[in-house]
Amino acid sequence: MKIAVASGKGGTGKTTVAVNLALSLQDIQLLDCDVEEPNANLFLQKSVDRVEDVSILVPQIDDDLCNCCGDCVAFCQYNALAALPNKVMVFESLCHGCGGCKLVCPEKAITETGRNIGYIEKSSGNGLDFYHGILCIGDAMASPLIQRLKCYADENKTIILDAPPGTACPMITTLKDVDYCILVTEPTPFGLHDLKLAVEVVEKMSIPAGIIINQDAEGYSEVEEFCKSKNIPIILRIPYDRRIAEMYSKGIPFAEELPGWKEKFREMYEQIKRIIE
Amino acid sequence: MKQLAIISGKGGTGKTTVTSSFAVLANNAVVADCDVDAANMHLLLNPQILSKHDFYGLSVASIDNQLCTECGLCKKHCRFDAINDNFCVESFQCEGCGVCKYVCPSDAISMETNKAGEAYESITRLGLLLAHAKLGIGEDASGKLIAVVREIAIRMAEENKADLILIDGPPGTGCAVIATLTGVDLALIVTEPTISGIHDLERALEVTSHFNIPALVCINKYDINEEMAREIEAMSNSHNAMIVGKLPFNKIPTEAMIVGKTVVEYASNTFTSNIEEMWSKVKEVLKL
Numbered sequence: 097m098k099i100a101v102a103s104g105k106g107g108t109g110k111t112t113v114a115v116n117l118a119l120s121l122q123d124i125q126l127l128d129c130d131v132e133e134p135n136a137n138l139f140l141q142k143s144v145d146r147v148e149d150v151s152i153l154v155p156q157i158d159d160d161l162c163n164c165c166g167d168c169v170a171f172c173q174y175n176a177l178a179a180l181p182n183k184v185m186v187f188e189s190l191c192h193g194c195g196g197c198k199l200v201c202p203e204k205a206i207t208e209t210g211r212n213i214g215y216i217e218k219s220s221g222n223g224l225d226f227y228h229g230i231l232c233i234g235d236a237m238a239s240p241l242i243q244r245l246k247c248y249a250d251e252n253k254t255i256i257l258d259a260p261p262g263t264a265c266p267m268i269t270t271l272k273d274v275d276y277c278i279l280v281t282e283p284t285p286f287g288l289h290d291l292k293l294a295v296e297v298v299e300k301m302s303i304p305a306g307i308i309i310n311q312d313a314e315g316y317s318e319v320e321e322f323c324k325s326k327n328i329p330i331i332l333r334i335p336y337d338r339r340i341a342e343m344y345s346k347g348i349p350f351a352e353e354l355p356g357w358k359e360k361f362r363e364m365y366e367q368i369k370r371i372i373e
Numbered sequence: 374m375k376q377l378a379i380i381s382g383k384g385g386t387g388k389t390t391v392t393s394s395f396a397v398l399a400n401n402a403v404v405a406d407c408d409v410d411a412a413n414m415h416l417l418l419n420p421q422i423l424s425k426h427d428f429y430g431l432s433v434a435s436i437d438n439q440l441c442t443e444c445g446l447c448k449k450h451c452r453f454d455a456i457n458d459n460f461c462v463e464s465f466q467c468e469g470c471g472v473c474k475y476v477c478p479s480d481a482i483s484m485e486t487n488k489a490g491e492a493y494e495s496i497t498r499l500g501l502l503l504a505h506a507k508l509g510i511g512e513d514a515s516g517k518l519i520a521v522v523r524e525i526a527i528r529m530a531e532e533n534k535a536d537l538i539l540i541d542g543p544p545g546t547g548c549a550v551i552a553t554l555t556g557v558d559l560a561l562i563v564t565e566p567t568i569s570g571i572h573d574l575e576r577a578l579e580v581t582s583h584f585n586i587p588a589l590v591c592i593n594k595y596d597i598n599e600e601m602a603r604e605i606e607a608m609s610n611s612h613n614a615m616i617v618g619k620l621p622f623n624k625i626p627t628e629a630m631i632v633g634k635t636v637v638e639y640a641s642n643t644f645t646s647n648i649e650e651m652w653s654k655v656k657e658v659l660k661l
Contacts, residue, residue, distance in 0.1 A: 104411045106384010106544040111569065132545035133382055133576060135569040153452075173431060173469055194452050194470030233576065234583040236516065236548035243454075261384045261544050264410040264508060264515040268465050285630050286389070290411040296510045301465065316631055338597075341622075345598035347568035 098255045098274040099368060100303075104290025106261035108280045109310035109334065112344060114258035115139045116351040118224055120361035125253040128228035129270040130260040131214060131241045138347050142219035142226055150229070150244045151210030152193035152237060157184050161205035168197035168206065189236065214241045216248070225250060238266040246270075254365075263293045271297065275372050277305040278331070283316040291319065295326060304371055306331035329371075332364045374530050375659045376538045376557040378407075378586075382573030384544035386563045387593040390626045391648065392541040393417045393635040396501055398652045399661075402537040404497075405526035406505040407519045407553045409490070414541050417635050420495030420503045428506065428521055430489030430514035431469030434462045440481035447473035447482060465511050489514060492521045494529060502529045515543075516552035523553075536661060546580050554581065559659055560588045562614070566601035574605060578612040588614040589658060591651060595619040615658070618651030620644060 101114040118126040128136040169177045176190035198206040214231040229245040259270040281291040298305040313336040351357035379392045396404045406414035448456045455466035474482040489512040495503045504526035543549040564574040581588040590609040595602040629639035
C-alpha cells in the first residue's frame with residue numbers, strides 16, 4: 097500500500113507527518129520524494145549509503161557526421177538544440193532526454209550519454225527502510241529523479257511517500273499510482289487556498305484523500321467547512337503548540353516525545369486502511 | 374530597473390509575508406507572484422484583473438484508437454512511461470516530446486496543445502501593479518509560465534517607470550526556482566531556525582552562488598531556537614550573504630492574512646518595524 101503525504105502550500109508539515117507516521121508503524125518504507133529539499137532524514141538521523149547516481153540521457157553530436165540539416169533542432173520541443181552555421185549545439189540542462197533527436201537524425205550523428213541529475217541514498221534497520229533522492233544544485237529535472245526513486249518501492253511493505261510542495265510535475269510524479277493521499281494543511285487563508293488546489297489534483301487523479309489540520313487553532317473555520325463541503329474526512333488534528341514547534345526546530349519527531357501520539361498515528365493509519373479496502 | 378527575488382528553499386517560512394510588506398513599503402514597485410502552482414499574493418492584495426493571457430504549455434499526445442494497431446512502438450520509445458497498456462496517453466506523464474507521433478507507423482497519434490494556465494496583469498487594492506498566474510491543475514511547464522509572468526512584470530514596470538520588480542518565488546531549488554532567479558539583481562532568502570530551515574537555506578545559497586546572484590538572508594521566527602539562529606548567521610556569513618532582518622515568532626502574519634491585509638498595514642509594532650528596517654537595508658543594497 098502506498099500512501100503519499102502532500103500539500104499545496106509548503107511548510108505545512110508534510111515531513112513532520114511522514115516521519116512521525118513512519119516511526120509509529122512497523123515494517124515501513126519511507127521514500128522522501130522532495131528531491132529539491134529532502135528533509136526527512138534530518139529527523140530520522142539515519143546513516144545513509146549512496147545506492148545510485150541518477151542520470152538522464154542527453155544527445156552527443158558527432159560533428160564529423162552532422163551535416164547541420166537542422167532536423168533535430170526542429171524536432172526538439174525543449175529548445176535544447178540550436179543550429180549554428182556549421183555545428184549543432186546541445187544545451188544539456190534544457191534536455192528532457194526524450195531521445196527524439198537521435199531518432200530523427202538522418203546521418204546517425206547522434207548518440208546519447210548520461211547527464212547526472214542527482215543521486216539516491218538509503219538506509220535500513222529498526223523496521224524502517226528509508227530512501228531519499230537529492231537533486232544536484234542548479235538542476236531543474238526533479239521529476240526523472242523522483243521517478244527513479246520510486247522504482248525502489250517495496251510492494252511488500254507499507255510505503256509512505258513524502259511529496260514536494262505545489263501542484264506541478266514533481267508533486268504529480270510522486271502521487272502517480274499511490275493508493276491514498278494525506279493532505280496536510282494549516283487553518284489559514286493560504287493553507288486553504290493551496291489545499292483546494294491539491295484537492296483538485298487528487299480528484300483529477302482519482303486518489304482517495306484525507307486531511308490533516310496542522311497547527312490547529314481557533315479562529316479560522318473555513319478549512320473545516322471546505323472539507324465538509326467536499327466530503328473529505330479530517331483524519332487527524334495536530335494542535336498549535338510551541339513545544340511541537342521547538343522540537344521540530346531541533347529535529348525531534350514529536351510523536352517520540354509526547355505521549356499518546358504514536359497511538360493517534362496508528363489509529364489514523366487503521367482508518368486509512370479501512371477507507372482503501 | 375532592479376529585480377529582487379524572494380525565495381526560501383523550504384516552504385512556509387514567510388516569503389509572501391515579507392514580499393507583500395515590501396510591496397507596500399516600496400513606492401514604485403511592480404509585484405510578480407512566481408509561485409505559479411500555489412500562488413497566494415492575490416489573497417492579500419486583492420487584484421482586479423486588467424488583462425488576461427492564455428498560456429499554452431507543452432503539447433500532449435493523443436491516440437486515435439480507430440487508427441491504432443497496438444503495435445507497441447510508441448510505448449517502446451516513450452521515455453516518460455506515458456502510454457499505458459490500453460494504448461491511452463496518461464496526460465499527466467506526457468512531456469509533449471512528440472517521439473510517439475514520429476514512430477507511429479499508422480499515423481494514429483496527434484499532438485494537441487491545450488491551454489495550461491492563465492497569466493494576468495492586475496491592479497491591486499493598493500494601486501500596485503501585480504503580474505500573476507494560475508497554472509492548470511497537474512500541468513507541466515511551471516518554469517515557462519514563470520517566464521511569462523516575469524515578462525509581463527518587466528513590461529508593466531517599463532510602461533509605468535517603476536524602479537523595482539519584487540518577485541515572490543516558489544519553494545525548492547529546481548525548475549521553478551531557476552526560472553525565478555534567472556537574471557535577477559538580488560535574492561532575499563527567508564529562512565527559519567529549524568533543522569530543515571537551515572538545511573534548505575544552505576541549498577538555496579548554493580543555488581544563488583551557482584547562478585552568481587548576490588543573496589541576503591532574513592531569519593523569520595528567530596526566537597524559536599536562538600542557537601540555530603546563530604548557526605544561520607555563521608552560515609550566511611560564510612556564503613557572503615548579509616543577514617538583513619530577524620523577525621520574532623508572532624501571530625501577526627496569520628491574523629493579518631485572515632483579514633486579507635499585509636502585516637505592515639495590519640499592525641504597527643516591533644514586528645512591523647523590523648520589517649521596515651529590513652526593507653531599508655535591502656533598498657540600500659539595491660541602490661534604490
